[in-house]
Amino acid sequence: MPNGPRRATLATVAASAGVSVATVSKVLNGRSDVAPATRSLVESLLRQHDYVAPALAPRRGEGPGTDTVEVQFDADINAYSNEIIQGLVDTGAELGVGVVVGIRRGAARSGSWARDLVAAGRRALIAVTSQLTGGQLTALSRARLPLVVIDPLNLPRARVTSIGSTNFAGGLSATQHLLSLGHRRIAYIGGPATAACNQARLHGYRAAMEAEGAPVLPGYTSFGHFRYRDGLEYGAAVLDLPEPPTAIFVGCDEAALGVMEAARARGLRIPEDLSIVGFDDTQIARIASPPLTTVRQPLREMGGVALRTALRLAAGEPIDSHHVELATELIVRGSTAEVTCSRHA
Incomplete structure (x- = not known):
């Protein structure tokens, strides 16, 4: 990460409060022999100065196995999250690094959030599908805590390091597959409208439809939160249109299962009456009935x-790119089939 402002020291805080360094140290360590008014003043100045306790040096004999990296999610763990966690844990075991999983609900207080992570001994933070504020990014920079974002919902700064996949190519291939089966009335149900990954998948869908000369009818695109209930709700809405689709491309596997249920509730068979393509290839795609393309x-x-x-950022090593995209691949299973004459009409 780029060099941030110089860290505040105990002496800096003590001078601002007009107390001794020892008093500030007592407050930090939760000692009871500090007057309430003094404690309140010191705590306020610690927050004001964004004070971060220096990381402790490893004890003799400790190796890299003592390092820990925190991965944080903004919502409950689901099938998508489990796959990410498995990859992190497997790599952590290979490298001798501990992985701590946490859920950060709502807007964390920028300064204390970053300080707490450093005080807990974290080498770096990995945020998954998170929307980070400028204040939080500044606090992480001041704390000199490296950040990597997986599938970011927003990229407020060009230099935020992020990992994603070829979402545009994935959306393109999903829609081209449905077009190759004869479908022309194809809907898209995605995630948050402003999410970078959702926008890329939507653009891939639109590009494939435009190249084939297939119109995107009114009501054929909708956006939720990559959840089962969103697939259920928006799937029901699009299937109840006067001219419903014969196929639906859904922005994640979990929402695709919601669309499946909405279709079944309307007496539609999958894939005979409706073809469905998901995104992610989580375990639920493989155990769905029928298995999900x-x-x-x-x-x-x-x-x-x-x-x-x-870990490279934490070690001060250079990285090849601040954004990396790994390749996607279409996996064809039982939820897609050629369009029938009755549904095409």
Whole structure:
């Protein structure tokens, strides 16, 4: 990461508070022999100065196995998250690095959040499908804590290091597959409208439709949160249109299962009456009924690349690129078939 402002020291905070360094140290260590008013003042100045305790040197005999990297999610763990975690844990075991998994709900207080991670001994932070504020990025830079983002929802700074996949190519191949089966009325149900990965998949879908001369009808694109309930809700809405689609490309496997359920509730058979393509190739794609045709996103490999990149940043080593995209691949299973005359009409 780029060099940030010089860290505040205990002496800096002590001078601002008009107390001794020993008093500031007592506050940091939770000692009780500090007057409440003094404690409140020192704690306020620690936050104001974005004070970060220096990392402790490893004890004699400790090796790289004592290093830990934190991976944080903004929402509950799901099938997508499990694949990422597996890749991180496998790579961590290979490198002798511990991986700590956490969920960060809501907007974390920028300064204390970064300080707490450093105080806990984290070498780096990996954030998954997160929307990070400018304040949080500044706090991480001041704490000199390297950050790598997997599938970022936003990229507020060009120099944020991120790992993703070829989402445009994935969206293109998913839609081309459905077009090759004779479908022309193809809908897209994606994730958050502003998410970079969703936009790329949507553009791939639109590019394939335009190249084939297939119109995207009104109501054929919708955006949720990459969840089962979103697939259920938006799948129901598009299937209830006066001219419903014969195929749906869904931005993730979990939402695709929601679309499947919405179709079954309307007496539609998959794939005889409706073809469905997902995205990710998580375990639920393989155990769905019928098994889900999907775009494989190399989630485990993405986790491994993110961890290796984070460790290189923590060691001050250069990296080849601030954004890496791994290749996607269409996996054809039982949820897609040629369009029938009755549904094409």
